[in-house]
Amino acid sequence: MGGAADAKKAPFGSSLMSVFMHADAADVALMVLGLVGAIGDGISTPAMLLITSRIFNDLGSGPDLLQEFSSKIDENARNLVFLALGCWVMAFLEGYCWSRTAERQASRMRARYLAAVLRQDVEYFDLKVGSTAEVIASVSNDSLVVQDVLSEKVPNFVMNAAMFFGSYAVALALLWRLTLVALPSVLLLIIPGFMYGRILIGLARRIREQYTRPGAVAEQAISSVRTVYSFAAERATMAQFSAALEESTRLGIKQGLAKGIAIGSNGITFAIWAFNVWYGSRLVMYHGYQGGTVFAASASIILGGLALGSGLSNVKYFSEASAAGERVLAVIRRVPKIDSGSDTGEELANVAGEVEFKNVEFCYPSRPESPIFASFCLRVPAGRTAALVGSSGSGKSTVVALLERFYDPSGGEVALDGVDIRRLRLKWLRAQIGLVSQEPALFATSIMENILFGKEDAAPEEVTAAAKAANAHNFISQLPQGYDTQVGERGVQMSGGQKQRIAIARAILKSPKILLLDEATSALDTESERVVQEALDLASVGRTTIVVAHRLSTIRNADMIAVMQYGEVKELGSHEELIADENGLYSSLVRLQQTRESNEVDEVSGAGSTSAVGQSSPFIG
Structure with missing residues (x-):
């Protein structure tokens, strides 16, 4: 220590x-x-x-x-x-x-x-x-x-x-x-x-x-x-x-x-x-x-x-x-550089949810010799859904970390409604943001208490409403103890799709202005992915949403797609706009995924399997 x-x-x-x-x-x-x-x-x-x-x-x-x-x-x-x-x-x-x-x-x-x-x-x-x-x-x-x-x-x-x-x-x-x-x-x-x-x-x-x-x-x-x-x-x-x-x-x-x-x-x-x-x-x-x-x-x-x-x-x-x-x-x-216990900073009276990265420079403290961003720029309008795609190490998850202010950039600024987030009170800022990660963190307690982690003073009716919005109420109601069911250590008693939907309900209960989805369906099977994706689509309505994409199915309907490579946005536009450029980076990624899916189907068919094979492979390996 x-x-x-x-x-x-x-x-x-x-x-x-x-x-x-x-x-x-x-x-x-x-x-x-x-x-x-x-x-x-x-x-x-x-x-x-x-x-x-x-x-x-x-x-x-x-x-x-x-x-x-x-x-x-x-x-x-x-x-x-x-x-x-x-x-x-x-x-x-x-x-x-x-x-x-x-x-x-x-x-x-x-x-x-x-x-x-x-x-x-x-x-x-x-x-x-x-x-x-x-x-x-x-x-x-x-x-x-x-x-x-x-x-x-x-x-x-x-x-x-x-x-x-x-x-x-x-x-x-x-x-x-x-x-x-x-x-x-x-x-x-x-x-x-x-x-x-x-x-x-x-x-x-x-x-x-x-x-x-x-x-x-x-x-x-x-x-x-x-x-x-x-x-x-x-x-x-x-x-x-x-x-x-x-x-x-x-x-x-x-x-x-x-x-x-x-x-x-x-x-x-x-x-x-x-x-x-x-x-x-x-x-x-x-x-x-x-x-x-x-x-x-x-x-x-x-x-x-x-x-x-x-x-x-x-x-x-x-x-x-x-x-x-x-x-x-x-x-x-020890007073940290980013002090979550500090009450200093501004609070915006009305939050629209516009997010902008302006010439951001950043490298992780544990790897100062390896810069992630040199001059990263991205603007997400309020209420729109933006998807981030790209190869591993391109900086997709770093965008989420900087917006949550887990780290501060060494240069440039991250702005919420035009205000540098370093000027905002940290607890208030994070209260405006809901995060659903690839591996949801559940605590060894009941489903009810896990969802209440998003809003401790919420009424049972609010919890139920959040669970319904997350497409989780039906499976919770079928459990013998309902919302009082223990999830086990790190949610081991729940399936992957159930854990994700509980995490989504927790984020929805928070009622955030900004929703961050960090590869939230990447580890799920096809059916679970479909159910969870429906819950995410519902949760995104009326909110600024940033999706770190792992599969094509999760970002096809996004308002804007940012294709990242080496810490820069190489292409920006909707799915139709980007796929129209056959020589573009996005089109090559899509073709790569489709090729992998075809190979997986051929392998399973050759083995004589009759099981369903519709699970989307990773967007990029």
Whole structure:
């Protein structure tokens, strides 16, 4: 994702703030309460040792003095109960407040990220590296890293820091001689916690990140399961999935070795205990200290050192979360060249629908060395139907992309009713345009909701009217659940003709002034093409329509036909006008198509087939 390099260069202190950039006033209150809870939770352990030292000393006074100290023992026992209640409250605040604010901030971050991505121009997605599944997994990992740091690592760090300072404060207060002598052992105590936190948990995170690769393989295989079945590619898919798991397996073995070393290194605490007991015994014998004090001070020293090691291991995750937060913020802060979220721009009071391309120059951002248009000119009068024909790569679909303002030309202008579309408010402009593509995009929801995508607040009667105009109402009504029928992922439950008619109904519901048909019938059989073409003819009435033609049958009745080649309009006129020129480019394309159709018929007839063979072949191959 963009901004990764900037995230690495940013100072740690400033980039760390990106983790908390999505907090509101309620989150600040939750984090303050969570900090209080984490500090209280960390201090509770040394406080318990302080009270316990007094109880041990009283119990060690012997049977003769025990009756005298019984009231103190009772008092300290009550203090332990009060401490337990206070610890419960502090631990609850720590766990609840940090988990709650982490979920709130992570949810807000994901929502802002999606809104920012939907705001980006098409160029952003053209230049993005990686598959959709990998990009989604990367974003998911970034948000999970931030959420994990907020919910666990920050409170854990604060709690361990409080435990360290509290433990050594208690140890110094109880037995400063022992504490100063044992202070160098802190370095040894840091090792177990630091190894466990930094190495072992770090490996676990790398394993989780590695699972995105086999996850992407599984996602692609399941989403295209029919293709996998049709090519009997189950074995190859499993081999690819297993190969993607090899790295995580290697890391798992490494994790097991690190876990054994980290847990085994905890044995060093017993050696430090032995030294503290030995030196503490000398303090009891020669300096008059009590055994309970020696025990509590020794325990405080060891627990404080282990807490410091565990707390320092979390610093690594603050750096990771900062980088993740910076990557997300880089997308959120990115202002695209074509900003669909901007409300600036003009709105025309009355839209006639005249479209004109004036000396347009353009090349795709991903291929700047290959210009598509050098000086492209075309005018489509309001309410007329214009067809674009030509060989692949001639720039037909680019006309649609520029009119939708997916891209801006590097030179010239695209005008709507004489106004450069770059001066118009982008959302308003796209609301005037309906697009039906060669491969219609349906969402995994009901037919009703797919059609409502064209106009979210439309009444059911409007949806039905749009479906009738798209020649889709009859087949929808025959379905068991009617308009509530689920279309499946990417419309897999619908046939090609049914998907196209649903897409046309969605465009009609939008009631656009301009209708763009980008090879809308190219992938259909003859009967489906006829039905869909009838729906398109009805939808085109009273609208400016631009048809990217794939078959002759779809453009014969167009008001004007533009024959394109190498990004230029070579011929312009009606079908009759263009076909009259036997040496023209349009006539050659028509003859080429007719020749292909004749060859296909001859091949089928020679094979003895009795099936219908009327499907039109591509206009140009």
